[in-house]
Amino acid sequence: MELWLVVAAAFLAGVMDAMVGGGGLVTVPALLSTYTSLPPALLLGTNKCSSVFGTTVAAWRYSHxxxxxxxxxxxxxLVAFVGAGLGAWTLTWMDPQFLRKLLPWVLLLVLVYTLKSPQFGLHHAPIRQSAxxxxxxxxxxxxxxxWYDGFFGPGTGSFFIFLLVRWLGQDFLHASASAKVLNATTNLAALLMLAATGHxxxxxxxxxxxxxxxxxLVGTALALKHGAGLVRRVFMLVVVLLILKTGVDAYVV
Structure with a gap:
């Protein structure tokens, strides 16, 4: 019964992650609350094992x-893969506590910027810049x-999407597709690191x-059918949930 609970969480996380990232909001609490006697590092590694397959399939679907x-x-x-490995290595000697306190405020700025720009990410208009x-x-x-994903992690997919829209002029659909490719490589780097240490x-x-x-597969189908408008709305919902989750973790728990 316990396993079926986390399997259901993995399905919901796959839908969310394929659209805008943030699947860890579902699976990590599900694993930690279901298997309280197991080491957190083992459960985080198990989550990466699950998510790397989902993000890879989503990336493949989007690419077609x-x-x-x-x-x-x-x-x-390739650089994201290396960065995630370096982030995981950094975690072995640096405490991410400073990011825990900062993260809710950074996410709040992302949300405010998105809300203040109603057309932000709705149109695919790559910024005119040299190759x-x-x-x-x-x-x-x-x-x-x-590096951030390997070192800390929450909100990685949302940060990828936001910067791809803001810096490269992609719409939310194209940014989500590109983010899946990047996130698949960072998940793989983290999984290899955790697997090597038996976690x-x-x-x-x-x-x-x-x-x-x-x-x-469900998440990518929804995103491809309904386009950037739906992805933008789900993005804002996930960012709100991330703000609440990371805020509670940083300042309440």
Whole structure:
């Protein structure tokens, strides 16, 4: 019965993650509250095992329906992979407590900016810039958010989407598709790091992965059918939930 609860959570997380990220809001609390006797690191590794399959399938689905610019996306994905590995390494000697306090306020700024700009992310209008400038911006996004995902993690998908819309002029649908590619590589880096240290419960993780993939198929279908408008609304909802969750974790718990 316990396993079915986290499997259901993995499905819901897959739907959310495929659209705008934030699936960890569902699966991590579900794992931690269901398996209270197991080490948190083991459960976090199990969550990565589940989510890496979902994000990879979502990225594959988007790539067949949304035109992705691989000239900057592929290098950015590679840099994001390396950044996530460095972030996980940084975690071994630095306490992320300062980010825990800062994160709710950063997310609040993201929400306010999105709300103040009604057309933000609704139209796909890549910013006119040289290929070199676009590549450097993409590499900065991949390196910065990739490192953050390995070091701390909450809101990674939302940060990828926001910066891709803001800096590269993508709409929310294209940004979500690109973010899935980047997030798949950061999840893989984190999974490899955690697996190498024995912090993955493979039996549960692989069963959750099946549910997560099913959820990601539903999420990508909804995003592709309803477009950037729906993705924008779900994005704002997830950011609000992230603000509440990270705020409680930082200042109440």
């Amino acid at each position: 329906r949304v035109q992705l610019d691989w000239t900057w996306l592929a290098p950015a994905a 070199r400038a676009r590549l450097w911006l993409a590499l900065a996004i991949g390196a910065g958010i990739g 993955v419960w493979w039996q549960a993780g692989l069963i959750m992965a099946v549910a997560n993939v099913a959820g990601s």
